[in-house]
Amino acid sequence: MNAVDTALTGKNAVKLISGNHACALGALAAGCRFFAGYPITPSSEIAERLARHLPEVDGVFVQMEDEIASMAAVIGASMGGVKAMTATSGPGFSLKQENIGYAAGAEIPCVIVNVMRGGPSTGMPTRPSQADLMQARWGSHGDYPIIVLTPASVGEIYSETIRAFDLAEQCRSPVVLLYDQVIAQLSETVALNGAAHASATRKWASGPRAAYKPYDGGSDGIPAMARPGAGYRTHTTGLTHSEDGFPTQNPEAVTRNLSRLFSKLERHRDLIDSSETLHCADADVVIVAIGISARAARRAVELCRAQGLRVGLFRPITLWPFPETALRQATAKARTVLVPEMNTGQLRLVVERVLGGMPVEGIHLFSGEAITPVDIATRAMALARGT
Amino acid sequence: MLIDTAADFDVRDYLRKEMMPHFLCPGCGHGIALRALLWAIHDLGLDKDKLAVVSGIGCAGRLSAYIDANTFHVTHGRPLAYATGLALARPDLHVVVITGDGDCLAIGGNHLIHACRRNLKLTCLMLNNEVYGMTGGQVSPTTSETRLTTTTPLGNQEPHFDACALATAAGASFVGREVTHHVPKLKELIKAGLEHPGFAFVEILSDCTEIFGRKNDLGSSPEMMMRQSSAIRPSAYRDTVDTPFRPNTLPTGVLAKNDRPEYGASYRRAAAARAGAPR
Numbered sequence: 001m002n003a004v005d006t007a008l009t010g011k012n013a014v015k016l017i018s019g020n021h022a023c024a025l026g027a028l029a030a031g032c033r034f035f036a037g038y039p040i041t042p043s044s045e046i047a048e049r050l051a052r053h054l055p056e057v058d059g060v061f062v063q064m065e066d067e068i069a070s071m072a073a074v075i076g077a078s079m080g081g082v083k084a085m086t087a088t089s090g091p092g093f094s095l096k097q098e099n100i101g102y103a104a105g106a107e108i109p110c111v112i113v114n115v116m117r118g119g120p121s122t123g124m125p126t127r128p129s130q131a132d133l134m135q136a137r138w139g140s141h142g143d144y145p146i147i148v149l150t151p152a153s154v155g156e157i158y159s160e161t162i163r164a165f166d167l168a169e170q171c172r173s174p175v176v177l178l179y180d181q182v183i184a185q186l187s188e189t190v191a192l193n194g195a196a197h198a199s200a201t202r203k204w205a206s207g208p209r210a211a212y213k214p215y216d217g218g219s220d221g222i223p224a225m226a227r228p229g230a231g232y233r234t235h236t237t238g239l240t241h242s243e244d245g246f247p248t249q250n251p252e253a254v255t256r257n258l259s260r261l262f263s264k265l266e267r268h269r270d271l272i273d274s275s276e277t278l279h280c281a282d283a284d285v286v287i288v289a290i291g292i293s294a295r296a297a298r299r300a301v302e303l304c305r306a307q308g309l310r311v312g313l314f315r316p317i318t319l320w321p322f323p324e325t326a327l328r329q330a331t332a333k334a335r336t337v338l339v340p341e342m343n344t345g346q347l348r349l350v351v352e353r354v355l356g357g358m359p360v361e362g363i364h365l366f367s368g369e370a371i372t373p374v375d376i377a378t379r380a381m382a383l384a385r386g387t
Numbered sequence: 388m389l390i391d392t393a394a395d396f397d398v399r400d401y402l403r404k405e406m407m408p409h410f411l412c413p414g415c416g417h418g419i420a421l422r423a424l425l426w427a428i429h430d431l432g433l434d435k436d437k438l439a440v441v442s443g444i445g446c447a448g449r450l451s452a453y454i455d456a457n458t459f460h461v462t463h464g465r466p467l468a469y470a471t472g473l474a475l476a477r478p479d480l481h482v483v484v485i486t487g488d489g490d491c492l493a494i495g496g497n498h499l500i501h502a503c504r505r506n507l508k509l510t511c512l513m514l515n516n517e518v519y520g521m522t523g524g525q526v527s528p529t530t531s532e533t534r535l536t537t538t539t540p541l542g543n544q545e546p547h548f549d550a551c552a553l554a555t556a557a558g559a560s561f562v563g564r565e566v567t568h569h570v571p572k573l574k575e576l577i578k579a580g581l582e583h584p585g586f587a588f589v590e591i592l593s594d595c596t597e598i599f600g601r602k603n604d605l606g607s608s609p610e611m612m613m614r615q616s617s618a619i620r621p622s623a624y625r626d627t628v629d630t631p632f633r634p635n636t637l638p639t640g641v642l643a644k645n646d647r648p649e650y651g652a653s654y655r656r657a658a659a660a661r662a663g664a665p666r
Contacts, residue, residue, distance in 0.1 A: 034476050055658030060475045065501035069468035072461065076441070076472025079459060080480065084472070102462050228457035228473075228480055231436050235403075235452050237460035246406065246452060 014191050019157045019184040020087075023113055023177065024049035026161030027085050029194025032111070033059035034084035036073035038066055038092060041125040042181045043115040046087040067095035071112070075103050078110045079236060081202070081227045083165055087113035089181075090132060091122060093139070100174050101140030102238045105261070107215070107223065109168035109202060111161070113177045115184040116291075116342075118368045127368030128181035130291055131343035133350075136176045137320045143258075145265045147272055148176040148320035150290040154188035160317065163274075166200035171268055172222050178319065180342065182292040182370050205232050214245035215257060221264035265321055273326065274317040279305060280330040283312030285383045287338045288327065288351050290316055292370050297340060299373035300380055309384035324354045331355060336383050340376045342366060393426060401425040401435070403455050410449060412520075414596030414608030416567040420514050421450050423570055423591075424483070427577040439480045441470040443495060446521050446595075447487035447514040464494030467502045470509050478651050481581070484511040489519045492528040492548050499588075503557035506585040507650040512577065513550055513588065516595040524598040535602050554588040555643040561587035562643035567594070568616040572640075579641060585649045592619075592637075 017025070024046050027035070035054060037047040047063065054061040060077070064070040070086045077084040088096060093114040103110050116132045118124030136148045147167050151160040157179060164175040205212050205226040214234045215223050226232035239247035240254050248254060265272060278301055280286055285304075289297040294315040304311035314330040316323050331337055337355060339348040340363035348362040363379055365371050402425070411418050428438065435456050442451035444463035451458040457480070461469045466484045474482040491499055491513045502509065518536060519525040526536040526543050529550065533542040554562045561583040565573040573591065580587035594600065594611040605611050620636040 034472065036472060055654075055661060058658070060654065062471070062475055064468065064471070065497050068465065069471070069498055069501070072465040072468035073472030073475070075461075076459075076469035076474075077476035078472075079469070080439075080473045080477035082476040084476070098462055099465065226457075228439055228477065229436055233435060233456055233458075235458045235460065237452070238462060239460065 014189050016187055016189050017154065018045065018187045019154045019179065020045035020115070021049055022154045022158040022190050023087070023161050024053065025192060026158040026194060027111070027165070028053055028057060029192070030083065030162040030165035031199050032083045032085050032165060033057065034074065034077035034082045035059070035086065036062045036064050036070040036077070036084070037086050038064055038070045038088070040067070040089045040092045042117055042184050043087045043089045043113060045185075046113060067092035068099065071096035071099040074110050075099060075108050078108050079228070083109070083169070085111040085113065085165075087115070089115045089117050089125070090119045093132060093135060097135075097139040098141070100146070101142060101144055103174040104140065104144040104146055105142075105238055106236050107172040107261070108174070108236075109172055110174050111164045111168055111177060112174060116178065116180045118366070124368045126181070128292065128370055129342050129366065129368070130180055130293060131346065131366065132178060133319060133343065133346040136178050143262070145173065145262055146176060146320060147171065147173055147265065147318065148178050149274075150178050150317060150319045152183065152291050152294045152315065152317075154183060154186060155190045156317070157183065158190050158192070158194070162194050162199070167272060169200045169202045170222070170271060171265060172202070172225065173265065180291045205230065209233075213243040215241060216243045217260045217264065221260050221267050269321065272318055272321060273323050275323045275326045276313075276315040276317060277326075277330045278313040278315075279310075280312035280314055282310050282333060284310045284333070284335050285338060285380050286312045286314050286331045286334040287340065287376060287380060288314045288316075288347065289340050290319060290347065293340045293342060296371050296373045297376050300376035303373065303377040304380050304384060307381060309381055311380045311384050322350055322354065327351065327354050331358065334358070336361065338363065338376070338380055338383060340365075340371045342371065396426050396429045398422050398425055401428060401455055402453055406453050409453055411446065412595075412597035414594070414600070414611075415446070416516065416593030416608070416612065417446055417450060417514055419567040419570060420512065420573070420591045420593055421453065423567075423573040424485075424512060424577055425454070426574045427581055430574070430578055431581055433481055433581070437480055439473055439477075439482045440485060441466045441473065441482065442485040443487070443490035444521075445487040445490050445519065446516070447485055448490060450485050464490050465498065466490070467495060467498040467509070467511060471502065471505070471507055474507055474509055475651055475654075478655075482509050483581070484509055486511065486513050488513065488515040488517065488529040488550070489527045492550055492553070496528075499554065500557040502586055503554050503559035503588065505650045506558070506560050506647060508585055510577075510580045510583070510587045511589065512580075513590050514593045515550065515590055516593040516599060518595050518599040520595045520598050524602055534599075536599070537602075550590045551588070551638075551642050559588045559643060560585040560645050560647050561641070563588070563641045564590040564592065564637065564639045566592045566612070566615045566619055566639065568612040576640065583644070585647065
């Protein structure tokens with residue numbers, strides 16, 4: 001049985017695969033049937049895998065003429081009712097931003113993978129970074145909500161890809177899967193059990209056309225979408241619209257629709273939030289890290305604990321919206337917080353904001369290398385000893 | 388055919404009446420183009436529920452909102468890219484793109500040439516009024532030489548694109564052009580585009596009376612339309628080879644047509660053939 005069949009049938013087979021391979025299989029297991037992309041290192045393997053496997057499941061793969069077109073095609077496919085994804089890296093992620101904002105504003109579900117490489121600009125295409133945390137949240141113009149997930153292992157790329165599709169459909173939102181080049185191209189064993197997981201479906205319009213309002217959030221703030229061909233003949237626009245879907249500049253209608261848009265993710269934090277803690281209950285020092293830096297931090301915690309030092313780890317899995325409450329709980333006993341990250345301080349800025357007066361230190365490496373456990377443990381031990 | 392009457396066609400059956408009055412300026416040719424499209428849809432008996440209209444940004448981009456169909460008003464320059472995703476994912480829909488000269492040839496130029504090359508079944512109507520009207524009258528890739536716009540106060544010094552020659556060179560399997568002055572002919576051309584099994588590119592010469600016409604002292608809308616009408620060369624009288632830049636008289640009608648394979652069907656056929664083979 002090949003890996004695609006395994007992913008689809010949920011036979012729980014264990015395979016040794018790369019992070020990007022796991023992403024492609026997770027997408028297939030989640031029901032992704034459309035992928036549009038453009039070649040870019042270090043994410044191209046996702047496109048290559050799906051180019052091979054999507055036709056096997058009656059899906060469509062298309063390599064578009066540029067990054068902008070691939071984002072646009074993904075949104076177009078999703079407007080047609082098909083689960084759709086694209087994958088890219090820093091420069092391509094920048095190019096996609098205008099259309100990501102369209103997906104956020106028009107509330108079109110889609111998944112965007114951004115494998116982070118060194119930047120700015122062309123930067124270091126084959127080297128890892130974690131410097132797109134803020135672009136993932138704020139990259140498009142205007143004010144808009146978005147969901148960003150940051151897996152830290154190949155297995156988690158598989159499961160978080162599936163969760164990304166579920167959240168996109170449930171919340172009618174673009175979802176960014178954000179991971180670094182190290183885990184993208186790292187090979188680990190993964191249990192391919194995706195089909196065991198009940199995949200979420202979009203809320204579709206039903207009932208008479210006259211009573212249907214395309215952007216009426218109903219009881220949960222998430223509007224039902226009209227599937228083209230189902231007889232509703234609605235209008236979708238990037239212009240600010242009222243509940244009927246048509247453009248408006250009426251201040252009350254604009255405020256009503258945008259307020260619902262901004263609050264809809266807040267109302268579903270129970271679905272969206274995800275984080276992991278390790279030895280935080282009694283920790284004097286809590287390390288906050290994502291992705292490959294969190295893997296190194298986990299080992300650093302073990303090294304510290306072996307020395308009898310009370311050091312813990314808090315790892316956001318959902319990065320945006322940021323898990324503020326969970327971070328505050330994890331650091332309730334802490335004297336200080338340490339943020340190791342492969343950028344100049346993007347995650348530290350968030351942690352400082354959430355924790356107010358708490359002393360927050362950072363380890364910031366932007367040399368194109370990953371942070372090692374020893375780098376983190378050395379600093380954490382000094383902080384724990386108060387030296 | 389050319390004395391076609393619209394006896395059984397009521398444009399109101401295809402418009403969203405709640406969107407009226409429309410926002411087009413007095414004298415704008417875009418309303419005529421919209422009517423011709425809806426008439427063509429009527430003649431072909433296309434199901435409005437299965438019709439998807441994707442449009443970009445600009446005056447032409449706003450037309451989709453008036454059509455009683457599944458309509459998508461997307462980002463500037465990208466309607467062909469959105470439509471590509473929609474048509475590939477939903478081959479059961481009839482996907483029409485409405486775009487303008489700036490949307491299609493400037494910011495969206497890359498998508499146009501690749502849509503022509505790919506030959507996915509889409510009908511692309513490019514409404515050419517030689518100007519960025521919605522933003523107040525800036526020069527576009529189709530603005531004629533020496534014309535005045537807000538960004539060419541010295542008169543336009545750039546040569547303009549012949550969109551149909553560009554589409555033909557990029558491999559479009561159906562290319563046509565018509566003026567808004569000849570509505571039944573325009574309707575027939577759009578019908579032929581809608582019926583074409585691959586990518587169909589139709590350039591519609593429209594007029595921007597309020598902004599471009601006024602700036603260049605081109606007179607009323609009927610005067611602008613008559614000037615366009617006298618400058619065209621119907622396909623029956625075509626005698627010269629197209630160049631990448633517009634010659635003094637413009638050929639109209641169907642300018643290119645071939646039956647090379649449609650991309651979506653080719654992809655699905657290849658996938659089906661592969662399904663039986665070992666992986």
